[in-house]
Amino acid sequence: MELVSLFITSFLVNNIIFMQFLGVCPFLGVSKKIDTAAGMGIAVIFVIALASVITYIIHHAVLVNLELEYLQTIVFILIIAALVQFVEMFLKKSAPGLYQALGIFLPLITTNCAVLGVAINNIIFEYSFVESLVYSIATSAGFMLAIVLFAGVRDKVDYADLPESLKGSAISLVTAGLMSIAFLGFAGLQL
Amino acid sequence: MNRFEIFKNGITKENPILVQQVGMCATLAITTSLLNGIGMGIAVIAVLTGSNIVISALRKFIPDEVRIPAFIIVIAAFTTMIDLLMHAYTFELYKALGVFIPLIVVNCIILARAEAFASKNSIVDSIIDGLGMGVGYLVAMILLSGIREILGNGTILGFRILPEAYEPMMMAVQPPGAFILLGLLIGVVNYLSRRKKA
Numbered sequence: 493m494e495l496v497s498l499f500i501t502s503f504l505v506n507n508i509i510f511m512q513f514l515g516v517c518p519f520l521g522v523s524k525k526i527d528t529a530a531g532m533g534i535a536v537i538f539v540i541a542l543a544s545v546i547t548y549i550i551h552h553a554v555l556v557n558l559e560l561e562y563l564q565t566i567v568f569i570l571i572i573a574a575l576v577q578f579v580e581m582f583l584k585k586s587a588p589g590l591y592q593a594l595g596i597f598l599p600l601i602t603t604n605c606a607v608l609g610v611a612i613n614n615i616i617f618e619y620s621f622v623e624s625l626v627y628s629i630a631t632s633a634g635f636m637l638a639i640v641l642f643a644g645v646r647d648k649v650d651y652a653d654l655p656e657s658l659k660g661s662a663i664s665l666v667t668a669g670l671m672s673i674a675f676l677g678f679a680g681l682q683l
Numbered sequence: 684m685n686r687f688e689i690f691k692n693g694i695t696k697e698n699p700i701l702v703q704q705v706g707m708c709a710t711l712a713i714t715t716s717l718l719n720g721i722g723m724g725i726a727v728i729a730v731l732t733g734s735n736i737v738i739s740a741l742r743k744f745i746p747d748e749v750r751i752p753a754f755i756i757v758i759a760a761f762t763t764m765i766d767l768l769m770h771a772y773t774f775e776l777y778k779a780l781g782v783f784i785p786l787i788v789v790n791c792i793i794l795a796r797a798e799a800f801a802s803k804n805s806i807v808d809s810i811i812d813g814l815g816m817g818v819g820y821l822v823a824m825i826l827l828s829g830i831r832e833i834l835g836n837g838t839i840l841g842f843r844i845l846p847e848a849y850e851p852m853m854m855a856v857q858p859p860g861a862f863i864l865l866g867l868l869i870g871v872v873n874y875l876s877r878r879k880k881a
Contacts, residue, residue, distance in 0.1 A: 510858055510859075511858050512712070513707075513708050513709075513711040513712035513858070513861070514708055514712075514786075515708065516707045516708045516711060517705065517706070517707055517708065517791060520704070520707065562763065562767060563763070564785070565759050565762055565763050565766065565785045565788055566756065566759040566760065566763060569755055569759050569788050569789070570752075570755075570756070570759075573752060573755060602789075603789050603791055603794065604789070605708050605786045605789045605790075608785070608786060608788070608789050609782055609786055612782050612785055612786075613782060616781075616782065655870075656873075656877065657870050657871075657873040657874035657877060658866075658870045658873070661704050661866075661869060662866045662867070662869040662870040662873060663866065663870075664866070665862050665863070665865050665866030665869065666862065666863050666866035666867065667866075668862045668866075669859045669860070669861070669862030669863035669866060670859070670863075672858050672859040672862055673854075673859040676857065676858070676859065
């Protein structure tokens with residue numbers, strides 16, 4: 493039961509984009525079309541889930557035992573960069589179809605702060621292994637939900653008659669703000 | 684480009700937040716009060732300038748193929764130093780900024796300056812570029828966090844400046860306020876730069 497409430501909290505109530513502001517750069521950058529947004533979302537879920545498991549194990553098995561917790565940032569970013577490279581090579585060899593679909597998004601994910609953010613939050617919130625797995629999948633699913641919804645809205649915004657100065661990222665940010673107000677409504681959920 | 688222009692470039696023409704729009708996550712998240720905005724701005728200036736110096740000094744030794752991982756390690760090292768320093772000396776601010784201090788390492792502006800400027804220019808120019816971009820970041824942080832603190836609390840750095848009767852606009856310090864106010868701020872900057880050109 494607690495795991496279900498953790499899932500819903502991380503998926504909707506504390507949505508990674510609208511409430512925690514992690515991964516806003518790809519959210520604004522790769523949300524022009526719904527299908528590319530969905531591709532990015534799936535790639536992010538895959539990498540975040542994998543990265544959380546590996547960083548969690550490394551943190552507890554290596555860093556804590558050797559009292560090297562202060563190296564966390566360097567170690568985690570290296571793991572994520574290597575992981576993304578590895579996933580890219582693996583998919584290229586064994587699942588060319590999936591690689592074609594995700595290909596261009598994978599290198600971008602290294603600098604997606606959501607990946608490092610979730611890995612660090614797993615440690616800060618002192619989650620158990622199962623909890624951190626649920627948290628990372630729910631959070632990244634929340635990222636996908638946000639980016640797909642936003643891409644849908646942006647399709648319409650492109651046809652709106654706007655003042656010249658607000659076109660582009662300015663109106664995108666205001667749109668995201670209005671969607672964020674909608675997500676504030678989830679804060680009332682009793683779990 | 685002379686050195687003054689390199690410095691000015693980062694503040695006005697290529698302002699990282701208001702013009703290039705990179706590194707938005709921390710900008711949106713921690714600008715709930717002016718103090719947080721200034722703290723984050725200074726942390727980014729320190730990491731950006733430090734990593735620019737080291738990367739510029741090593742630019743002839745780093746092989747081209749592995750330059751991105753090498754840059755990331757340098758940036759991560761400086762981020763860790765700032766993280767430990769802030770933990771030791773400014774604990775309140777450290778708690779307020781939370782996960783966004785280690786996340787400086789994936790702030791695109793720092794890697795972008797390493798790749799676009801520090802890896803091609805002399806150490807002195809790179810220091811000036813780092814300072815200019817950093818100050819540009821700080822200016823944008825001060826603008827956004829100042830507006831949010833006035834609207835959301837009626838205070839500046841904790842001192843009340845709007846009368847007690849002012850009903851604080853809670854939305855401004857909540858997440859939606861960050862998106863909307865930054866969007867409008869970018870709109871104003873676009874308007875001003877278009878009018879200057881015309």
